[in-house]
Structures are given as C-alpha cells and as structure tokens.
Amino acid sequence: MTILKAILGSMLLMAPADAMAGNGGGAPGGVLELVRFRLVAGHDEGVFLAAAKGTEGLLAAQAGFVSRRLVSDGKGGWLDMVEWSSLDAAQRGAEQVMAEAAFAPFMAMIDPASVQMEHLPIRWQMGD
Numbered sequence: 001m002t003i004l005k006a007i008l009g010s011m012l013l014m015a016p017a018d019a020m021a022g023n024g025g026g027a028p029g030g031v032l033e034l035v036r037f038r039l040v041a042g043h044d045e046g047v048f049l050a051a052a053k054g055t056e057g058l059l060a061a062q063a064g065f066v067s068r069r070l071v072s073d074g075k076g077g078w079l080d081m082v083e084w085s086s087l088d089a090a091q092r093g094a095e096q097v098m099a100e101a102a103f104a105p106f107m108a109m110i111d112p113a114s115v116q117m118e119h120l121p122i123r124w125q126m127g128d
Contacts, residue, residue, distance in 0.1 A: 030066060030122045031087045033094075035080040038114040045072070051106040058102050064089020087119055 039048055052070055059065055059082070066083035073079075084090035097103045 029085070031084045031090050032120045032122055033080075033082040033084060033090050034118050034120065035082075036114075036116040037078050037080070038076050038111045039078070039109050040111045043109045048106075048109045051109060055097070055103055055106050058097055058100055059093070062089070062093035062096060065093060083122070087121075090119055 059068060064085035066085060069081045071079045084093060
C-alpha cells in the first residue's frame with residue numbers, strides 16, 4: 001500500500017508540470033464530445049464501421065475538429081469520442097454534419113433511444 005501511495009503521489013506532482021510542458025502535455029482547452037449508444041438490432045458491426053469511415057471527410061472538414069475515436073465495449077455499447085477546439089465548434093459541427101446526406105447511413109444504424117451525449121471541457125491531456 002505504501003508503494004502505491006508513493007506512485008500516486010509522484011503522478012500527482014508530475015501532472016501540473018506535464019500540463020505546462022510543450023509537446024509532452026497539452027495545455028487545457030477544447031471539448032470532448034462523448035456519445036454513448038447502441039446499434040439498432042440486427043445491424044452488423046462491420047457495416048457500421050464502414051459507415052463510420054464514410055463520415056471521415058465530412059467530419060474532418062468541420063472547423064474546430066481535432067480528432068475522433070469510436071470504441072466498443074464488446075457487449076453492444078459504443079462510445080464515439082470527438083475532440084473539438086471549443087464547445088461552439090462542437091455544436092456547429094454537429095449541426096452541419098447532421099444536415100448532410102453522407103452522414104445518414106451512419107446515423108441510421110444507431111438506436112436513437114439509446115443515445116446519450118455530453119460535452120466535457122478538456123482540463124489536461126498528455127500526448128497527441
């Protein structure tokens with residue numbers, strides 16, 4: 001237990017320094033959009049991932065877009081994590097992509113009743 005406390009203490013002491021560093025840690029800022037959902041029953045994961053890949057160009061073209069990760073819990077749950085430069089950029093980007101026909105195949109496979117979305121301010125990050 002003492003070793004664990006020492007490791008955690010060291011991590012806490014290093015975190016503020018890393019946040020101030022150049023490439024080793026990012027400065028606070030930006031927003032992480034988290035969208036939890038499940039697929040509509042009967043949809044194939046491979047087809048869904050192909051539809052997600054079909055949204056790459058559209059999403060990347062949005063002002064303020066930084067990065068995206070789509071992950072699965074292996075039990076039917078999904079998490080779409082999109083990093084934006086600001087909450088305003090996230091909201092504008094969402095409005096624009098939802099209005100595009102190219103985004104429809106991706107959205108059609110998501111069970112709307114399962115969608116939970118939140119925007120969280122990024123306070124600290126490490127790496128790219």
